[in-house]
Amino acid sequence: MDSDKYYIKNVDTEQDSIYCHHDLMGELLIPAHQHKKSQMLYTEGGIVYVETENKTYFLPARHFMWIPAGISHSIHPSSEDVMMRNLYFPTDKNEPDLLLKEGIYPVNEVLLQMLLFTNRWNGNLEKGSPNYTIASAIKAMLPEICKNNLSLALPFPKDPRLVKLAAFLDANLAENIKYSELADRFGFSERSLHRLFLKDMGISFIQYFTIKRILKALELLIEKKAPVNEVALAVGYNSVPTFSNTFFKLLGQRPSDYLKGQEILKK
Incomplete structure (x- = not known):
């Protein structure tokens, strides 16, 4: 350094x-x-x-x-x-x-x-x-x-099996990934995978996967200037309202409102 x-x-x-x-x-x-x-x-x-x-x-x-x-x-x-x-x-x-x-x-x-x-x-x-x-x-x-500490953080997986699973998720965010199929693909029962996520990273698989998808969505909105409906599909949401609601729960604003805030900064 x-x-x-x-x-x-x-x-x-x-x-x-x-x-x-x-x-x-x-x-x-x-x-x-x-x-x-x-x-x-x-x-x-x-x-x-x-x-x-x-x-x-x-x-x-x-x-x-x-x-x-x-x-x-x-x-x-x-x-x-x-x-x-x-x-x-x-x-x-x-x-x-x-x-x-x-x-x-x-x-x-x-x-x-x-x-x-x-x-x-x-x-x-x-x-x-x-x-x-x-x-x-x-x-x-x-x-x-500052009443709302946003959950815009992902813990690092430490278990080698979760490191591989996380890499798979990164490469397949646009796919409709079913939890049962994911567990089977990596040799887990659904219950054992759930326990491993909680033990290794302190959050559930659903929390981890949701945050990962929304963080990727933010990248696409900011860097690629992609429309909201395309971003939703790119991170595995077939329903734009569902994507918008999930985005709102994490960020406290809709994707369209977030983009408007980006434009304010340019003025």
């Missing part, structure tokens, strides 16, 4: 400052690292995955990810031209529970405008300065507006 990178060299140099960094990604991988400060990461213009030790998170547009201090993570954008906006906050003695764990949250209009206002800043914001006060206000808002 290049020790001259800002996220290694500069973020933690001043313990009590809030560090601000806005720039294009400029690279297709920010290797695994951690900070003594908590990170608020907001991105525009492409797909971004954030990997921690146990999960892969998908960070869609008009959402931010909160990464608590000390959490090792790597960042994987779809393009070097993805815009990244970061605020790094010192950890307070009495942090709200929300800020003690990683999560992905929607950005409302007020928070979006405040984040965009910080676009003119870079580097350490000194405690007591006007900019520090504004950045502190952003952090103070989060427990009030």
Whole structure:
């Protein structure tokens, strides 16, 4: 890892400052690292995955990810031209529970405008300065507006049998995959496969497969600009209303509304 990178060299140099960094990604991988400060990461213009030790998170547009201090993570954008906006906050003695764990949250209009206002800043914001006060206000808002931690994360399968099964799902998302046939294909009973998913990844097969399909749908909506009905078919939904309802349960908005939010960012 290049020790001259800002996220290694500069973020933690001043313990009590809030560090601000806005720039294009400029690279297709920010290797695994951690900070003594908590990170608020907001991105525009492409797909971004954030990997921690146990999960892969998908960070869609008009959402931010909160990464608590000390959490090792790597960042994987779809393009070097993805815009990244970061605020790094010192950890307070009495942090709200929300800020003690990683999560992905929607950005409302007020928070979006405040984040965009910080676009003119870079580097350490000194405690007591006007900019520090504004950045502190952003952090103070989060427990009030971030009521919905989105389930846009997939755990890594550890069992070699599930690694193969997950690869099969990736290659066949457009197919109508029946759970009973999948279990039989990989030598499981339905009950034993269910138990293995819960033990190995902490979620059921249905939860895992649903999230995987919706994450792929988000990629197609953002990158390919495919219409909603084509995206639904591409991830195995024959019914657009069913796809839309599932999308809404995970993201809190319909696919068409999500695309409208993408257009707002371009203005």
